Structures are given as C-alpha cells and as structure tokens.
Amino acid sequence: MNMIGENAKTVAARVDGARQWRLLMEVAQYGARDDGGVDRPALSAHDVAARNHLVDWASARGLSAYQDDAANLFIRLEGRNPDLPPLLMGSHLDSQPTGGKFDGAYGVIAGCEVLAAIQDAGIVPDRSLEAVSWTNEEGSRFLPGATGSSAFAGTRQLADMRDKQTVDGSNVGQEIDAVIAATRAQRRSLAAASAFAHLEAHIEQGPVLERENIRIGIVEGIQGVMRLRIAISGEAAHAGTTPHALRKDAVVAMARVIDTLDPLTRESEDVLRLTFGRIEVQPNVPNTVPESAVMTIDLRHPSGEEIERVFALIETAAIEQVAPCTASVERISMVAPVAFPEAVLATIEAAASALGENARRIVSGAGHDSLHLARICPTGMVFVPCERGVSHNPAEAASSDDLAAGTRVLAAAAMALLESPSS
Ligand SMILES: [Zn+2]
DSSP, X not given: OOOOOHHHHHHHHHOOHHHHHHHHHHHTTTTBOXXXXXXXXXXXXXXXXXXXXXXXXXXXXXXXXXXXXXXXXXXXXXXXXXXXXXXXXXXXXOOOXXXXXXXXXXXHHHHHHHHHHHHHTTOOOSSOEEEEEOTTSSOSSSSSXXXXXXXXXXXXXXXXXXXXXXXXXXBHHHHHHHHHHHSOSEXXXXXXXXXXXXXXXXXXXXXXHHHHTXXXXXXXXXXXXXXXXXXXXXXXXXXXXXXXXXXXXXXHHHHHHHHHHGGGGGSSSSOOEEEOOOEEEESOOTTEEOSEEEEEEEEEESOHHHHHHHHHHHHHHXXXXXXXXXXXXXXXXXXXXXXXXXXXXXXXXXXXXXXXXXEEEEEESSOOTHHHHTTTSOEEEEEEOOGGGOXXXXXXXXXXXXXXXXXXXXXXXXXXXXXXXXX
C-alpha cells in the first residue's frame, strides 16, 4: 500500500525552496540582532511586525488570516467544505533573546509554503489547511511557555495565563489584547477551536541528523521533564575551629548526592538527561561551614516510567548520602512525555521515502507546541538538520536545501493525511 498519492507528490514538487528561504529571511528582519541572530520576544512589537508580514503575504496570495483569543495566528487555505476541522501546520514566531532565524519561524513558514504549493498545483482539497503561529512557545518573556498551543488544546486555561506578568512587569492579558488589536487578521473564538491533525516542521536543535548525514527526522515523541528540588540542612560552624568529625556540612553532603546520581546518565545510550542547574548555599561565605544547600534537578527521559524510576533513586540518594545532614526532596513539576501516533509517523515515513529522502526516527529532547496539540488531534513532527545542532543561539544555521526537503515531506504528509480513509 502506498499512502502517498499523486496529489501529494504534485504538491511536494511545487514546494519552492527559494521562495520559502526569502520569506524566512524577511521575517528574520523583525528583531534581527547585529550578530545575525534574532531577538523577537513573544507579544513584542517585533512579534507583531512578523505576524503582519505573514498576514500581508497571505492576502497577496488570496489566503485569509485569523487570530484567536490567545493571539494564535492562522493563515487559511479554504477547502471545499469549510465546516470540516482544518489540518494545521504550526510552530512559533517568538524567539529566545539570543535566538536564531530558524527555531519556530521555519515551521510557521514551511506551513505557509505548503499552502502556496497547493495553490500553485491548482488543487482545492475538501478540508481546509492552516499555517499557524502559536503564541509564546519559548516562554522566555513570560511563563508558562507554549501559551497559545496549550490554550488551544485546552491543556491549560487561557484565563490563568492572562493573569501572569512578563519579565518587564506588564500584564500578559493586556499584551495579548494589544497584539490582537495591532494584527490585521480577523477574530475567531478560541471556543471554536478545532483541528483534524497537526504537523510541525522544526530544526532538530541537536546534532544527530547532521552527524548521520540524514535529512529528515521523523519525531517519535517528545521526552518528559520533571523538575525537582533537593534541600539539604546541616549546621553552620566556624571554618577554623570545628573538627571535621563534628561538622554537618551541607555542601559536602550535596556533592555526595551529585556524585551518586551523575553516573546514572552513563548507564544507557545517553538517553537520560540529568542537570543540576541551580545551587544555592547558605550562608554562602568563605569561612563558615554551610548550613544549607538547595539544588534543582531537571530530569528528562522519553519514558514516564523511567522518570519515576530515577526520581525514586534520587530520593534514596538524598536519604542515604547526606548523613549527618538531613534532606528533603520536592517535586516541582512534571510534563509527561508524548508519543506521536504510529499512523502519523508511518505517513511521514512514506512521504520521505516517496520523495527519495533518507530519514530516521528520532526523539525530541526539547519541548514543542506539538506536545500540546498531540492531546487533541493526530500530531507529528518533521525535523531537519541544523549546523552542529546549535540552537537558542544567534549562530543557529540551516541550509535552504534541507529546509526545502523538510517542507516537501511536510507537504506530502499533509496531503496524504487529508486523503487517508479516516478523513
Ligand atoms: Zn521551537
């Protein structure tokens, strides 16, 4: 059975890599940094300018633009039956302060390029397709990240997120309203949100595809993240007069905990991620034995059971390694891993193979909007290589050819999903 039909191949052939690159470079001007990177915070003036650039691009092509209550932006190619839930191809236009041109923007613009390719192929599908920019994926200006996609998917309540503050002290809800007012797109209610499927093209942000000289990564899922905090209590004492046998040194105890846990990351093929990112010591002076040490652990793995297993090991280490100090372990948050449905993976795989692209399956180490969309509709992601795996960095780079290949696979997979029997 070949799921990739003639329409899918025709549309893929109409993907224009140069046109896509041009639009990417135009959008990269909004928030451009002197070093070639991009600093485009969510809901900033640069974000609005980038949105309006896409709205103008859409209207020049006869496509319509909508925005919902979370300021998600949708560029729509209307199908023959406008009442059917649309197939979405989305990512995000916001960047890290030290961001690059491709993280997020590529996925939004790849979606736009697929719409243009369908138009150029003279095809009008039954179902509408929409390229989407989800609001505030990065979460670098305000938390939580993935504001727009989580509101759309209902995994978080927009009202709660509107109450938050940005790092510069403004109210998120007011900023969302201001962005909606400044963006030249029609309004659409979040309550009317519907999705047939969601596909996201993205740079890998890791070194695997480049190292293996493979152009397409078929993302099997997104690893889960647990954040926790270990607080170790000892006793402050004079650094010169207190014999070591009598000390309760919280930092030495913490070092033993780290030394016990770090080897876990070398057990299997470098899948478990364990980061001791923040350490706070009291009283934090040179000549007093530390009375307390608090550290955060960021724990990631594609399997939720494995995260729980390692969490149990962390608790045990905190109990066994800190004597004569005491320790408490607190779970701060847990985002469960996501596995994308096999039917979507197989469709992307068939698309890559029909187009003669070499591909491999891969797990995403980073979170994405697709993590939320996967809770409400069949979802999949296509990765393309980026130079040395560098991302969240002005030096982020990807080749126009690789980006075009990813968009051709996206296009063929989207068309195949539209034509699948379940639709
Ligand atoms: Zn991203």
